[in-house]
Amino acid sequence: MNRGYTIFISFVVALGGFLLGFDSAVISGAINGITMQFNMSDWELGFSVGCVIFGAMAGNITAGPLSDRFGRKKVLIVTAILFTVSATWSALATSYIEFVIARIIGGVGIGGAILIAPIYIAEVAPPKLRGSLVSLNQLNIVIGISVAYFSNYFLKDLEGESWRWMLGVEAIPAFIYFMALFLVPKSPRWLIQKLSLVEAAEKTLIKIGGNEYAISTIEEIRRGIAKKENKGTFSDLFSSRMRTIIIIAFGIAFFQQITGINAIFYYAPTIFEQAGGSTDSSFLQAIVVGLTNLIFTLIAIRLIDRLGRKPLLLIGTATMAIALSMATIAFNNASYNLNSVNITKVKNIEIKSAISNLKGEIFNSQKELFSNVEPLLNETQLHEFKRNEVKNFISINANLVLIAILLYVAAFAISLGPVMWTLLSEIFPGNIKGIAISVVGFFNSLVSYTVTQFFPWELTNLGPTVTFAIYAGMAILSLLFVMKFVVETKGKSLEEVEELLLLD
Known part of the structure; x- marks a missing residue:
């Protein structure tokens, strides 16, 4: 068995996961820059961040059929080109429309x-290595997120428009990925199943596992083709027999995103600034968030087959509810001090002058602060105060906010993050698995978009206390859902899972 060669080609392909994670998180550092550059409203900011998910939906729907027709390798090469184009264009964008189009291309x-x-x-990994090698992709996603936070931190002080460098630097690993993909072979299974090119497939299989492995694998592929079962349809997916499976799949897909994980990843520095942190400290704290996500993803990979899916979900969702409640309490207990030092931090001269009438006042809640500031400002000024200036006056237990966010990310990383995809691969019957995962994945992306679109508006208009309270409520509902509906699949064959869940 040529482990080195197999690991190499798997690692190269898994770099797509790195780019995925990097692309998802790098926007967090550019938010202030793009907001000012394109004069975005809260809704425009939410869309510019979340529109990447629309592209991802298009990529989900088209990538499968295209890879069946043209091959896995060619589609991956196209994704590398799309990442490169998106990074370069978004960094050079001169208008809001251009920026959004570039983001959507990256989403595809x-x-x-x-x-x-x-x-x-x-398809290329031997059975004994398949689980660990496939997990390289998920691991690389998390590494990509962490590297994006590091990159943002080191680029944030560049003179000029640092946000352009933050976004543009992705073109470097994207181009490396593009070049490296030419070193990997076409999938041997695809070559046999779609083109009947047995000799070409055999050469690759010999390099992976030797002559005996190549012969046995080719025979296995041919047997699979010979006894290929009828392909399931969309109507089969929503038949009465599938009711239990549909409830579990769509429920987990909903709660994985509605509890706010992408709001944390996409807006981490913004959240820490809301807690009164400086730009430097906010970017450093985002790095810690990324590293926490990485460490606990590794723990999840180790525990998922030992402890089980449902126990991890129960532990994770319960801890997420506690962590989000901690963040809610921290923001709820914050006070707002309009002393002379804090007022001098306000950048807008007109706002600074207007609120000087409140110098020396201390308010016990954001709501109380806004009700006193509102009569002094016009509508535009009030919106800017809520969005950009309120952070200058907050007095809060910032350590509690940081601990709450880190605890939440750790809990997500050992539960809803990796377990959802494992469950989806296990609970659907084989003949309908492809279409089922595409449909549920599309729904999951739609919920994710909703969260990222609304988050800036929620922070400005509802405030962080109510925003985190909503997420905490959703985490509690996710815990109740797991307790009632999710079944344990650890140690069961796919056939046993099918017998357990399919209704007669």
Whole structure:
């Protein structure tokens, strides 16, 4: 068994996961820059961040059929091109429309990479290595998120428009990915199933596992083709027999995103600034968030087959509810001090002059502060105060906010993050698995978009206390859902899971 060669080609393909994670998180550092550059409203900011998910939906829908027709390798090469174009164009964008289009192009790459990279790795990896090698993709996603936070921190002080460098630097690993993909072979299973090119497939299989492995694998592929079962349809997916499976799948897909994880990843520095942190400290805290996500993803990979899916979900969702409640309490207990030092931090001269009438006042809640400031400002000024200036006056237990966010990310990383995709791969019957995961993945992306679109508006208009209270409520509901509906699949064959869940 040529482990080195197999690991190498799997690692190259899994770089698509790295780019996916990097692309998802790098926007967090550019938010202030793009907001000022394109004069964005809260809704425009939410869309510019979340529109990447629309592209991902398109990539999800088209990547599977295209990879079946043209091959896994060619589709992955296209995703590398899309990542490169998106990074370069978004960094050079001169208008809001251009920026959004560039982001959507990157989203298409994300949708293709998240679907095709694991498929390719699963098709080339020997059975004994398949689980660990496929997990390289998920691991690389998390590494990409962490590297994006580090990159943002080191680029934030560049003179000029640092946000352009933050976004543009992604073109470097994207181009490396593009070049490296030419070093990997086409999927041997695809070559046999779609083109009947047995000799070409055999050469790759020999390099992976030797002559005996190549012969046995080719025979296995041929047997699979010979006894190929009828392909399931969309109507089969929503038949009465599938009711239990549909409840579990759509419920987990909903709660994975509605509890706010992408709001944390996309807006981490913004959240820490809301807690009164400086720009430097906010970017450093975002790095810690990324590292926490990485460490606990590694723990989840180790525990998922030992402890089980449902126990991890129960522990994780309960801890998420506690962590989000802690953040809610921290913001709820904050006070707002309009002393002379804090007032001098206000950048807008007209706002600074107007609120000087409140010098020396201390308010016990954001709501109380806004009700006193509102009569002094016009509508535009009030919105700017809520959005950009309120952070200058907050007095809060910032350590409690940081601990709450880190605890939340850790809990997500050992539960809803990795377990959802594992469950989806296990609970659907084989003949309908492809279409089922595409449909549920599309729904999951739609919920994710909703969260990222509304988050800036929620922070400005509802405030962080109510925003985190909503997420805490959703985490409690997710815990109750797991307790009532999710079944344990650890140690069961796919056939046993099917017998357990399909209704007669």
